[in-house]
Each structure stands twice: as C-alpha cells, then as structure tokens.
Amino acid sequence: MYGLYQIVLFTILDIVKGLVSPFFILIALIIYFQYYKRVEKPIKSTIVSIFYGIIGGAIATVVLIYLRIYILPLQYIYILSISLVLSMMDSRFICFSYGGSILSLISLIFHYPEIDIYELMIVISLLHAIEGLLILINGNSQKMFNIFNIKGQIKDGYEFNRFWPIPFVIFIGDTMIKPFLLFAIVSYGDFTIGRSPKKKSLETAIYLFLYSSFLFIITMISPYKFIPPMFSLIGHEFIIFINKHREKRNLNSKKMIIKGVNVTDVSYIGIGRKLGIKRGDVILKVNHLQLRDKRDFIDLSYKDFNRVKIEYFNHKRGLIKKRYIGKKAPLGIKIS
Template identity: 45%
Template sequence: MPTDFMYIIVIAILLSFINTRFMCIAYGGSIICLISIIFGFPTIDTTDIMLVVATLHIVESILILFNGYRGKFPAFFEQRGEYVGGYNINRFWPLPFVIFIGDGLIRPVTLMAILSYGDFTLTFPRRKIVATSIVLFLYSSLLMVIIKLNLAPIVPPIVALIGHEFIIYINKMREKSRIPMFTNTKQGVRVIDISKRGIAKDIGISIGDIILTINEVTVNSSKDIEEIESLNNINWRINYFNMNKGLSTKLYQGNKKTLGISVVPRGLY
C-alpha cells in the first residue's frame, strides 16, 4: 500500500537528523519492517517493502556503474598527519516506480524514490565506482534471494541493515589502508582533474600525470600554470610524466584556451 511507504518517509526524516546517509531506503524500510514485526504496528506488507528495497538497490547499482562518474569532484583528505588528494562522489537520481493495489479492481499507483550515491576514494574514481557497483549488486541480489526463500519475516530486514552497514564499514577501512594516489611531488604538479574543453584533454594528458614544464618553464604550483596561461600562448610544449608511458612531450597549436586542469596544491603539504 502507498501508506506503507509514508511510514518509511517518516523514519527516513527522523534518521536524517542523525546522519544523512541513513535516509537510504535500506534503513527506513528495514526499520519500519522490524517495528511492524516486533510490535504488530503499523500493519504493513513487510515482504513487499523488502522487495522494493532490494529492487531499488539493484537499479542503484546499475545507475552507479553507468552514471556515477558524473558526480565525482576533487577533494583533499587528511591521512597520517598529511593532506592527500582524492575524490568525493555524490550523485542523486529521482526514480518513479509503480505499485499495483486492490483485490478486485487492481489499479496502479506511481511513487517517487530518490536514489543517492555518496562515496570517496584516494585513488582513481572509475575503479572505485565499478567496484562499488558490483558490491551493491551482489548485496541486493543476496537480499532478493533471502526474501524469495521465505525465511522468518525478521531475517530480510536484519540482513538488509547489517549488510548495508558492513559494506560502508569495509569501504572506509579499505580507503584508510590504501596508499594515496594523489600525493604531492618533489618536482612538477600532479593532475587531479581535467576539463573537457581544455588543452590537456586535447593532447591526451590523464588524471595522475605529473606536469613538469610548460614552454620550457618549470611548474611547481597552480599559480605557475595561471601565470603561463595569462600570456595567451597559442603554441604549447608540455613535458609530463605518465606512470605507464614515462616521460612524454606533447605539442599544441590552435585556439587560445586554458590548460584545463586541477592540480594537487603544494601549499597543503
């Protein structure tokens, strides 16, 4: 029933005062199911709610895989007393879905769900997004199987809650133990983001590359790059280091535009 999902909204709003990540339907849906099972109120169809929870997370895993990268932006984190570069990833998707109610005359009711993906990484964001999508798909598939097995009604919401928290905990632990990719360098500046309309994108510079010189001028900060860009050059000679290709030199001649990169700022270290 649509009223069942109103209870979830109320729980989600209350949980949001603790932490916004608790607004996920995995928490609201599971908690309202546990309340209904333990106390007998409200009277709701717990199986249908848990099926919706599992289905929406399957859809979310697919959206993360194909669209999650659009929500990434550079950020800086403190690790072992230092600041390192990385990415925050935040993405929201409004998702309408239809449920059918009634015994004799069945009629459709359209509801709206807001799916969200919040994450961070100290390495390349595409790898993290793919890994997260796979883990979330396995989690929701396992939940779907448990629901279909018709075990005790209390099992699916408990699995949903514990599984969701376990995924988040493991994710944080893995990131804390990772060797950060975007640290500062003794020479040059490390690229952490690239604009689609800049020179760097045109000539094939990648995230993680280290820019050493531009037009034979050594660069050690974003300010150095800004000063070179202010000269409005149409000819560029860029020396940089790529982990796979080693030292490389790229030439650019064309329209006047910026280099189009963000770098790890040296001033934080």
Template identity: 25%
Template sequence: MILIQLIWMIIKDVSVSIFSPLLWIVIIFILIQYRKNIELEREMLGKERNSLKEQILDSVFYGFAAGILGSIVMVFLGITIDNIGIEYVFPLAIFLMFINPRYICFSYAGGIVSIISLLTGFPSINVAGLMAVVGILHLMESMLIYIDGAVNSIPVFVQTDNGKIAGAYIMKKFWPIPFVALVTVSAAASGIDLFRMPEWWPLFRTDAGLNSIIYSLYSIIAVLGYGDIALTEVPEKRAKVSSRRLFVFSILLILLSVGGIKYILFRWAAAIFGPLAHEFLIIKGQRDEKEKKPMFEVPDNGIMVLSVLKNSPAEQMGIKPGDIIVKINDMFVNSEEDIARVLSTEPSIVWIVVKESDGNYINYEYRNYKGVKGIGILIVPTYSDKVYRLNDMENGGLIKRFFDKINKKK
C-alpha cells in the first residue's frame, strides 16, 4: 500500500512538470528539430506522413511515460541526487547541442562535469549520483528507442563508397523527460508527505550508520535523443539492435555509479565510461552500416521499394520497404517512367507482382473504379539530384556549419 501511494505521488509530481519553463524550452528544441525532419521528408516524399503536432505529441507522451517509469526505478533503488550538479549539466548539454544535436545527451555533459569535478574539486558534486541518473536516463532511452525509435524515420538516397545510389532511413528522435528523484532533507522540514518505507529500502544506502533519514522528491527536466541511419536493414530492426546495445551500456553505467557511492575509483570509471562508451556505440553503429551491404539498392530487374506513403494503394495492398516490384498489369517495370506509362490510362484494377526480400513472389491486387493514378511508393533510383554522402550524414550543429562556411570562403 505504501509503495502504491509513493508511485501515485511520483505520477503526480511528473505530471506537474508540464508547467515547468525548462520543459517548454526542451519541447521548443524538439519542435525545431522535427521541423527540419519534415522539410527533408517533404523534399523526398512530397509531403510529410505525420504532422508536426502529431510528432511532438508522440515524443511528449512517450517522454512522460519513460519519466514516470525511470522515477519509479530511481526511487525504488534509493539512489539520491543530492548535489549532483544538474545546474551545470543542463547548460553544458545545450551548448554541446550546437556542436552536434546528439551531444545534448546527458552522457557527454554529465561525464565532462564529473571529470572536471574529480580533477579540480569544482564544482563539488555527487559524481556517483550524477552518473547513476545518467545511467537510468539511458535505460529509459533504450526502452524508448525499442518502442518509438523507428517511428517517423525519413527515407533518403545516399551515395555509397562504390559510387552507387542506395536507399537509407534517417532516424532522428527526441523525447522530453520529466522525472523525479530522491534528495535528503532536514528532519525538521515541514510540508512533506511522510511514508515509512520497508526495512529493505533503500537498496543502496549512501549514509551508513544513520537510521533516520528523510527523503523528498525533486523534479528534474532532461531530454533524450536518438540519431541513427538504417542502410543495411529496415529501421525497426536497426532501432532494436541499438536499443539492446544501449540497454547493456546503461546497466554497466548504473553498476559503476553504485560502486562510486563508496569508492572513488568507480566514480572515475563511471565519469569516463559514460561519454566514451556512448560515443563508441554511435561510431560502431555507423561503421556497421558502412561495412555491410546496403539493403535498398537498384536491383537487376524490377524496382526496389524504399518507402510506402501513408494511406496509399501500396500500403493498403501490403507492399513493404525492401520489396521489389517486378510487374504491374503484366508489364515489366524498371523505372518510375515505366510505372507512369502503365498507369497513364488510369486503370480501375491494378495487379502487381512483388518479389520479397526472402525471394518469394506475391501477387497483389488493388481496385478503384475512379481510376488508379499512382500507387504511392518511393523507389531507389539509378540517378537522383537528392543524394547525400554517407560521410556527411553526421548532421553537425550550428558551430560546425559556421566553421564549414569559413573554410569554404578561404
């Protein structure tokens, strides 16, 4: 009963975060990023599949859900965030964002602040508590990526090392994370809802020998981001691989942070492991995509489907990214011009022969007695003027673009 009351208190405190100015700053940042996503999507598909409002609401919903779950985990473990230096971490994360949007992740800012604190003693912060919070945030992120990471991924054309064009998907998601964590307060503090917790709690005690400690819930606003490119597999599969790797990273970082409660060596390990291991995961993911064979390439026969438009005839038939369309109405097709030629008479019935990625052939049929003008797909072309180089897909921030412009003028 006590735990249920505590969980309800956590839900209420997280919900109240909707009135926090910091949360709205984070949402505005996400809105700006999603506007860029929509501009790219319109360039590739002609229109966005989901509106800006829908994408923002999606991120806010999952962000709040993750914040509640992460808060419960943090309170359950009894990890306090006394003096963790969030007032230093948040501004640094915003600054790093301008170098590269993915650096807004607290692994980088948290690790930098922790290392400086360990080296110089300023700021004087609870490094173990800070890196534990970072670990739990990434635990939330791994779950968000698994559930929501592939949603609204954007199809693009890229030029591979051999000079050929391949299809790929850019996955760029952000979630505002309002959560609450424990802080110790004076026993004389008033206006606090008091609960007598079970004897086993907290699992990790930071104040050995003290039997009477009063904890309070403290609200924090964070933002989590996921940036990746799916070149050798579909976005859903790519996101799940990234999620599993990040989950392992999170558990290791939490364990190092818990060890840092008593031992300074573990504090150093957590502070260094956080940013370096996180960057390693990103670099490894990018390298894996470059070294493997692209999934979406121009086939010898037929046309490769890269993306299917929402509510289109192709979606209604069940055509998927990675399928190869071989025939339409008994005519072989090898280009967009072939499709346009077949549909120029606006037939009321369309038969499509599709070769799936496993080699099986499937026949689809679509009927519209007003006439079929298009089937709603984006294919991998042999040539396009909308091609990105893989080495340029890092999407640097304002600072990087500023120096790039200076270098071009020299």
C-alpha cells in the first residue's frame, strides 16, 4: 500500500486533471448560475465553492483508498438514474442516501442487480461526513436575510444557499480495478428563524456527523444487510424532521421584526411605482445594501438609476424582489 503522502499526491494530481474536463466545467457553470440568481459576487462565490469542494474531494478519496472501497461502474449508473427520477418529485431526493439505499433494498429483495451493500453504505456515510465538514467551515458564508411566510405567519430569518462541486477518485471494476474520477454536487439549502446563522449551520453539521458515524458503525458491525440501507433512509429523514421541528418551535415563539424602512408615499414618475411598490410596504434592500433606518435611504433618494435591484416586503404578498433596467430615473419613494 502506498504511503499517505503518495496517496494524497496522486489524488491531487487526478483531481487537478479533472478540473479541465468538460463535465467539471459544466458543473462549475451550473453552480455559477445558481449563485448568479442569489448573490452579489457569483464568480467569487463559485471559486470559493470549488476550492472547498476540492478539499472535501481529496479527503473523501484518501479515506476510500485506505478503506479499499471498490464500486462497479453499473452501480454508480444505477444510483444516478434512481436519484434523477426521485429528484423530479422533490429536489432533496437527489441525495446519494436515497438512491443508494433504495438500490440496496431492491437488490436484497429481488436479488438483482448484484450490489455490494457494505461498500455502498460506506461511501454514503463518508459523503455525508464531508457534507457536514463543508457546512461547518463554509456553510455560513452565504447566508441572506429574508422574510418567510409560513402557514400565514410572517417571520424574519436567514436563508442558506451553498453549493460545492466534489471531485473524488474511487476504484471501480470487477476483474481489473482502476481509479476513476467522479463528480458530485453537495448543496446546503436551509433557513433559520430566531437563531444565529452560525448556530444553525453548526447544529446541521453535528447532525450530519452523527448520522454518518452511526451509518458507518452499523454498516461495519451489522450481521443483517437490510439494516444499513434502512437506517440510511430513516436516519436522513429524521434529520429533516428534527430541523423542521426546531424551526416550527421558533416560528411559534418569535415575534416579527422587519429590518427596513416604511414607504409613506410613491411618486407617479419614478422607479418605485414601476416596480409595484406601494404605501405601507417596507424597503429591505437596494442593490444589496441593507436598509436599517432612514439615514441609509437618504443618499439613495437623490440619485437617478438606470439599473437597480430592490427587495421589499408587502404585508399581503410577502417578500418581493424586483429589478429595474431602463432610462435613468429617481426611485420616487418617500419613507418614514
């Protein structure tokens, strides 16, 4: 067996080579367009995500090589196919734990296709540990203040949207074992009401670490092959249930505090009327500038804009985000 430093070196070389592949470039573009719709600096966010994704992929590769985990090429295709079908029902079902667990149960029940459940469950547990690590060190960096309308209750909080491309090397084959570079996208989409974003991301990371650890241990010691894939499914759903329960409890206890400026009037000639802003609305952001009081808005009220993005809150319709592109004009908004 190669030494650890040699494995790390070969891993990094394989991953670097893969960064120029068309498939990885496509993944990077997908992540860029996800950020383009959400953040002010999508290129920077994409580069940061790729950097942390490479770190996660290198760690995953080293662990898989030392555990001598091998996967048949067809297994990966089966899991990918199941995950894509499931994602049409709900985007969260694209997670490897659903596709891999369902494939394992199908194999156990119908004895086809032949799946090495032990190795597959080890891969799933490891990928979730990497996901927890990335959430811990980078999940909080893309938080956004937002307004949520949940079951008719209006609450303010933070929304998380992070995406990491994970290039990792795994051995595949049956008669001839050879390294193969795979790519995955790990995402962290969540929200929190009434808690600090750091505490929320830390809590989610801990849940994922516990889940991956229990899945790894159960896979190693369980004498029954049905148990690891069943735990993989139930455990993942339990994490989602716990998160929803915590946020529901905060929803019932937290009072609404909207950080913004109140609109008292809207001019007939101005950008505000064109964007549908009305008296009584609350302006939250102008071009990513968070408005906390009247002083934040004074300088903006004297400027003309030919391009502007405004986020405001309407008590009937909730949070609204609008863009204006056109001739230079004032905002035409009076605030209190």
